[in-house]
Amino acid sequence: MKGSMTDAQRPSTWRKYVKGLCEGCWGGCCTLPVEVSAIDLIRLGLTSEEEAAVSLKAIAKRLTKEHVIQAFNAKAQLFVLEQRHGRDCIYLGKDRLCTVYEKRPEVCRQFPKIGPRPGHCPHRKK
Numbered sequence: 001m002k003g004s005m006t007d008a009q010r011p012s013t014w015r016k017y018v019k020g021l022c023e024g025c026w027g028g029c030c031t032l033p034v035e036v037s038a039i040d041l042i043r044l045g046l047t048s049e050e051e052a053a054v055s056l057k058a059i060a061k062r063l064t065k066e067h068v069i070q071a072f073n074a075k076a077q078l079f080v081l082e083q084r085h086g087r088d089c090i091y092l093g094k095d096r097l098c099t100v101y102e103k104r105p106e107v108c109r110q111f112p113k114i115g116p117r118p119g120h121c122p123h124r125k126k
Ligand code: SF4
Pocket: 029, 030, 031, 034, 089, 090, 091, 092, 093, 097, 098, 099, 100, 101, 104, 105, 108
């Protein structure tokens, strides 16, 4: 429906993604939990290949203490990035742009092709 508000927590309210939609958007996609792999953590400079080869669990323990991650799924070998006030990604800037864009995780690169509602996003103007 035109003019209706999207709610990041409710994918049924999301709108169809079209090119250029990110321009001036509030970054609702950056308020969703972000699942990252060890490769993503290495790219972000949060760990090294050496440390990852030893123990992902030990990395999870350290990064939890540092408030960088909020969860670790040992079976899937995936970490969940911490969120500010349970919402914004810790890498979302005051201007609501990604502060680590060049090094951002793979899921961020794939969104909205991959996500809770593929091809759709919680677009809203800033
Ligand atoms: S890493 Fe960047 S693109 Fe990914 S959710 Fe966080 S702020 Fe958004």
